[in-house]
Amino acid sequence: MTTGDGQQTSDDRSVIGTASANLAEAAVAIVKEPDLTAKTTLAKRTAKAWFTRQISLHGPGHKYSLPDTPGRPDKPELLPPRKMPKRSTAGERGRFALLHSLAHIELSAVDMTWDLIARFVSIGMPQLFYDNWVQVGLEEAKHFDLLRDRLGQLGGSYGDLPAHAGLWQAAQETKHDLLTRLAIVPLVLEARGLDVGPEMIKKLEKAEDQKSADILKIVYRDEKKHVAIGMYWFRFMCQRESRQIEQTFQTLVRKHFRSPIRPPFNEEARLECGMPPTFYKPLTAFGAPS
Ligand SMILES: [Fe+2]
Ligand SMILES: [Fe+2]
Numbered sequence: 001m002t003t004g005d006g007q008q009t010s011d012d013r014s015v016i017g018t019a020s021a022n023l024a025e026a027a028v029a030i031v032k033e034p035d036l037t038a039k040t041t042l043a044k045r046t047a048k049a050w051f052t053r054q055i056s057l058h059g060p061g062h063k064y065s066l067p068d069t070p071g072r073p074d075k076p077e078l079l080p081p082r083k084m085p086k087r088s089t090a091g092e093r094g095r096f097a098l099l100h101s102l103a104h105i106e107l108s109a110v111d112m113t114w115d116l117i118a119r120f121v122s123i124g125m126p127q128l129f130y131d132n133w134v135q136v137g138l139e140e141a142k143h144f145d146l147l148r149d150r151l152g153q154l155g156g157s158y159g160d161l162p163a164h165a166g167l168w169q170a171a172q173e174t175k176h177d178l179l180t181r182l183a184i185v186p187l188v189l190e191a192r193g194l195d196v197g198p199e200m201i202k203k204l205e206k207a208e209d210q211k212s213a214d215i216l217k218i219v220y221r222d223e224k225k226h227v228a229i230g231m232y233w234f235r236f237m238c239q240r241e242s243r244q245i246e247q248t249f250q251t252l253v254r255k256h257f258r259s260p261i262r263p264p265f266n267e268e269a270r271l272e273c274g275m276p277p278t279f280y281k282p283l284t285a286f287g288a289p290s
Contacts, residue, residue, distance in 0.1 A: 021055060021056075021059065022055050022056045022057060022058050022059045023046065023050055023055055023056070023057050023058065023117065023121070023130065023134070024057065024058040024059070024064050024117070024118045024121040025058075025059060025064065025118075026042065026046040026049075026055065027046070027064075027114040027115070027117040027118035027121075027137075028064050028065070028066055028114075028118045029042060030042050030043050030046065030110070030111075030114040030137075031066060031067060031070045031071065031111050031114050031115050031118065032067055032070070032071045033071045034071035034072055034073055035071075035073070036072075036073060036107065036144070036148070036158070039071070039110065039141070040110065040141040040142075040144055040145050043110060043114065043137055043138060043140075043141035044138060044141055044142075046134070046137075047134050047135070047137065047138035050130070050131075050134045051131070051134070057121060057127075057130060058121045058122065064118050064119075064121065066115055066118055066119055066175075068172065069168060070111035070115070070168065072107075073159060074159075075159030075160075076100075076104065076158070076159045076160070076161060076162055076163040077162045077163070078162070078163055078164070078165035079162045079163070079164070079165055080165055080166070081164055081165075081166050083162075084101075084162065084163075084164055090207075092154070095154075095204065095207060095209055095212065096151065096154055096156055096160075096161075097161060098200070099147055099150055099151055099154070099212055100151060100156075100158065100160065100161045100163070101161075101163065101164065102147055102216075102219075103144060103147035103148055103151060103158050104158075104163040104164060104167070105164075105167065105193075106140055106143040106144040106147055106219070107144045107158075108167040108168060108171075109140040109143070109144075109190075110137065110140040110141050110144055111168070111171070112168075112170070112171045112185055113133060113136050113137040113140050114137050115171055115175075116133055116178075116181055116185070117130060117133050117134065117137065119175060119178075119181075120178045120181075123178060125233075129233060129236075132229045132232075132233070133229070135225075135229075136225075136226050136229060139222045139225075139226070142218075142222075143215075143218070143219050143222065146215045146218065146219075147215060150211065150212055150215055153211070170184050170185055170189060171185070173256050174256060178237065179234065179237050179238070179241075179248070179252065180252050180256055182230050182233055182234045182237070183234065183248075183249050183252040183253055183256070183257075184252070184253065184256055184257055185230070186226055186227055186229065186230025186231075186234075187227065187230050187231065187234060187249065187275070187280075188253060188257055188261060190223055190226050190227050190230065191227050191270060191273070191275065191280070192261075192262075193219075193220075193223045194220070194223060194224060194227060194266045194269040194270060194273070195263075195264060195265055195266045195269075197216060197219070197220040197223065197266075198220065198266065200216055201213050201216045201217060201220065204216060224269055224272065224273055227270070227273040227275065228272070228273040228274055230273075231273055231274040231275055232274065234249065235274075245279075246278060246279050249279060249280075250282055250283055253283050254283070260283060260284050260285050261280055261283040261284055262284070263284055265277070265280070265281075
């Protein structure tokens with residue numbers, strides 16, 4: 001909400017509970033916020049303010065300073081991938097470790113999505129683009145809250161175990177270019193979630209942890225939407241720039257992901273998201289003929 005001379009009114013500030021009066025500023029505040037309850041609350045309030053059209057896309061100047069690393073609490077300790085404890089659904093401790101690592105992935109997704117919104121706020125995308133990513137940012141915040149609450153029900157909390165330090169690297173590696181961000185984050189990393197999600201749900205059900213399985217079902221359903229949204233905007237940008245879609249994706253992944261994409265693939269779910277096997281199968285072995 002702005003006055004006739006473009007100034008923001010105090011009503012805007014009360015809408016999302018911060019000094020932010022536009023989507024870009026609020027997105028930066030979410031990424032920077034180290035208190036995780038405040039981070040997800042702000043994400044939910046910002047989404048509500050955006051969808052009720054109470055805040056604008058950006059303020060004058062369009063320059064927003066995003067941090068190199070998101071705001072996080074002191075715990076969990078972040079470790080390199082090779083030092084991470086092995087993830088398993090066997091036994092109570094194994095299930096807790098699995099849910100803890102998934103919570104960390106969702107928290108990274110919260111920061112990466114709001115980073116995308118703020119970072120690419122001025123590149124001339126349709127309003128639907130921001131609607132879609134605000135919806136994704138809202139759902140990632142809900143996923144993190146669900147998993148964090150579940151850790152609490154199991155007698156622990158997020159931060160009890162070390163977490164993977166590598167996830168934010170994808171955001172840093174792709175901060176220069178939206179097409180690259182879309183290729184790596186939704187179309188490689190989130191698509192991988194579709195491959196492994198159903199098996200994790202089955203294992204949790206087998207271990208009679210229905211509450212955790214039900215949370216993963218919500219996450220899986222939403223992540224399918226996120227991959228579909230990623231595909232939609234990747235195609236949109238390729239068409240706008242007259243690029244060949246599959247070739248562009250494969251070139252970007254080889255350059256910025258730098259490791260092959262591992263099968264087995266959930267081909268059915270990927271196809272439902274608009275991603276045919278010809279899109280990703282040539283990436284299972286770099287250098288092999290496609
Ligand atoms: Fe998620
Ligand atoms: Fe997602």
